[in-house]
Structures are given as structure tokens and as C-alpha cells.
Amino acid sequence: PEVDDLPEGLLTVVPHTLPYSGGGSARMSLLILVSIFACSASVMYLVYRNFPELSEDEREKIKVPKDMDDAKALGTVLSKYKDTYYSQVLIAYFATYIFLQTFAIPGSIFLSILSGYLYPFPLALFLVCLCSGLGASFCYMLSYLVGRPVVYKYLTERAQKWSQQVDKHREHLINYIIFLRITPFLPNWFINITSPVINVPLGVFFLGTFLGVAPPSFVAINAGTTLYKLTTAGEAVSWYSLVVLAVLAVLSILPVCFQKKLQQKLE
Template sequence: MTEPLQNTMDRENQVLQNESVTIVEDTIAILDIKEEDDKPLSTTKAVIILAAIFLTSSLVLGNLYYNFPKFKDDEKKYIKIPFSIEDAENLGKVLDHYKNTHYVRVLLAISFCSIFLHTFALPGSFTLAILSGYLYPFPLALGTMCFCSAMGSTFCYLLSLTIGRKLAYAYFPDKIRSYASLVKKHEDNVLFVIMFWRIIPFFPSWLINICAPLVNVPLLPFWVGTFIGVAVPSGLSIQAGKTLKDLSSSTTLWSWSSVLFLVTFATLSLLPIIYKAKLRDKFD
């Protein structure tokens, strides 16, 4: 490698590090990190480590599938992480049969899938909550989904803290500043801030998980706030799953209680959208 090219690469790396430090300083000194103390992983190394963790987790998922009881040929096409309500219903019908003899194994599989999705900020946790409501009693399903959301979000938090910091500074500088200013303003009530954001989606869940460690949100309030805050949306999804099962297993196509719940659920789903701006102004 020629010396001019090496010098150019060194200057680019130095500029990137300087930008990261500038972003941190702009977040109202929430992070007291100086350039000489902040030694982030190189982008390539961070991506490789993240890919290795993702691959390892995927292998664990594959192992869960491999150790499941043998599915019938017409059932195998439904054995996948559900990304729609129809997927959740079809998978629920299959797992409902095996749940009677493999109760804990099915629950662990759903739990690990949920943690996996939250850890890597992938879609599908909503439909997994519906699936858990389809298969299990409400208290068990709610406790499981809250725990999995908290654990998966915590793993995402730790990934961001350890190997994702440089990537976050590079791709979400404005979001980090906005997040940091709100955390600084309500630093004495961080637990309630996290709970509030989980219930009312001012920020996407994945963004909260990634940015929280970068603006010094303590891990314990983050975990507890997530566990409590996701109870409301998870509870609605779980109840939707129970209603879905009642409708699919009933001899009648509908019941007044099911229709009433679906109308209520649809209305509640719209409330965060309707009042989002008003609540944001009041909260700020």
C-alpha cells in the first residue's frame, strides 16, 4: 500500500472519530466521552462480530426446530416466524396440537424467537404475541412476552453499547441528539420515560434500544421500564390471539363478545396516533 493512500485512509478514520466525538458532545454532555478514551471498534470488525452473533443465534433457532417433534408434510410449510396474523393463526393451529405433549418446549421456542427478533430489531414480535395468546393462558402469555421484550431489548442495548456505537453515531446522529435531549430533560424519571415511550411510540422500539446506552440510560431502569411498558401493547395483541382462536374454533362464525373486543382493539390501536402530537407536547 502506497504512503499517500495510507495517509488518506488515516485521515478518513480520524475524521470519522472526530465526528463521533462531536455528536457525543452535542448531546448536552450526557456522555462524558473524550476521543482519547473512546476507542470504538472498526466498522468492519463491528459488522463481523455482529454477523457472528446473528449467525450463532440463528443456529440456536435451527437447533430448536431440529429437536422439535416431527411435523407432518402439510404442517411444515407453516413452521416459520410469523410476520402476519394469517401466519400466526396457521402456526397456532399446528403448535396447538403439539403443545399438549410438548408444553414447555413450544413455549421456549416462542420465547427464544421473540428474544431473537427484539435483539436484532427484526419485525414479527407483534405476531408472536398474538401467537402466544392463541396458545397459552393470558397471564402466562403476557408475562412471557413482557420478559422476552425486556431481555431482547436489553441484548440489543448491550450490542449497541459494545459494538454498535460507531455505526449508530454514523447513521443516527440526529436521532441520538433528539433522544439525548429528552433523556437529559427527564433524567430524574428515566424509568417512567422508558415506560411512556414503550406505550406511546414516539420513537421506534429498535431506536430506543440502540440509542439508550449511548445517552447513559441505566440498564436496570431500561429493563424494568421496558418490561412494564410493553404490557399494554402486548396485552392487546395477546387478547387478539385469544379472540382469533375463539373465532376459528367456535361452531359459530362470530360472537358479540368477539366483535366487541375487535372493535375496542381497533379503537385503542388508533389512540396513540390520534393523541401522539398532544401527548408529545405535554410530555416535553
């Protein structure tokens, strides 16, 4: 179908420059996505091929952590080789984090916690923010290339509502992205795949993500310093850290509120 055949509500979300071409487009998008994933997985394989020689027991622990026990086991192996094979461990961590973020695969929260165990706090914070920003941006670009049929078919209503919110904050989009990254109002995967469809600029998206993930990453990295005392990821978040995150979220949106009030008074 042509753009004019789309549901009326969808046209408020999707500009006419991004036409939807139906089932054929969806199948082609899926094929492209699978091809990109396969290429990325091949790169990950090469990264781990360059890793130090591991024992059989250690190889079993080198996997994407699904819970805190996996994170502890992975941390034990990486800390053993981190000093001798610093570059290899850092590159493997960097590549894995970006891979998970790019394809919206769960597990990055455990890598954030693990960074606090492996690296000094400033490096860990910069590393997590950079990986989050780059991974989310790659997910954004994937969505721009192949994800629009998915948004059109399954996320139309939610994307339409968020599009209206983005339009309200268009002049202060960085603040709004930072606010969304700090707070849990919208899932990160949803922000990543719908942002290109509703015309959030990539530069603003990256900067807002880089800055916005810093406060929650601060909490996760700080918890990583006591990794082996944790039993679940939930223990990394205390009431104090929740209050701090709430305050930072409010601070991120305050400039927007003050400017709107000032404009109203001037008008």
C-alpha cells in the same frame, strides 16, 4: 479519528469514554455482529431440532409469521403439540421471540397475538413482557458492543435530540421509558440501539421496557383469543384499546409532571 475530531454536536450525545475509531471499528463491529447472529441462529436451529416430528405440511407452517395468515397457520400447528410437548413449544416460542427482539427482526407483534391463543392470559402477558424486556436488553448490549459506529454515522441527529429528552427526565427515567414503550413516538429499535450510547442504565432500561410493553401487549394478547377472526394485525387494535393506551401513557408520565410542579412551587 480521536474523540476530539468528532463533530461538536455529537459530543453532547456520546461521552468521551466511548470513542469512535472510524472505518476499522465499523468493519470489526460488523464482523462481531455477524458472528453473534450466526451463533444465535445456530441456537435457534438446535431448539427446532428438538421439536416434535412434524409432517411436511406442518414444517412449512413453522416459520416467523409475516402476516395474520402465517400467524393462524403457525397457531394451528403449535396448538396441536402444545399439550403433549409443552416444554418444547414454550422454549421455541420464548427463544424465537427473544431472537426477533435482539436483532430487531419484524414479526414479534404476531407472536404477541399468538400467545393469547396458546396460553392463559396471565402467563401470556408475563411471557411477552419478559421476552420483550430480555430481547430489548440483548439488543441494548449488542449496540453497546458493536452498534456505536452505526449510531455515530447514521443516527447522530436523532440520538442527539433524544439525549436531550433523556437528560430532562434523568431523575424519572423509568417513567419516561414506560411512556415511550406505550406510545409510538419513537420506534422500539431506535430506543434499543441508542440507549447505551446516551447512558441509559441497563437495569432502568429493562424494567421500563418490561412494564412499558404490558399495556400494548394486553391489547395484542386479548386479540389472540379471537385469532381466527382476525385478517390483519391492525384489527387487533380498536378505538377502545387506543383510548386505554393513551390513558395509561398519560398516567405513566403524570408523577413526573406533578413532582416538577411541586419542585417549582417549593423553589
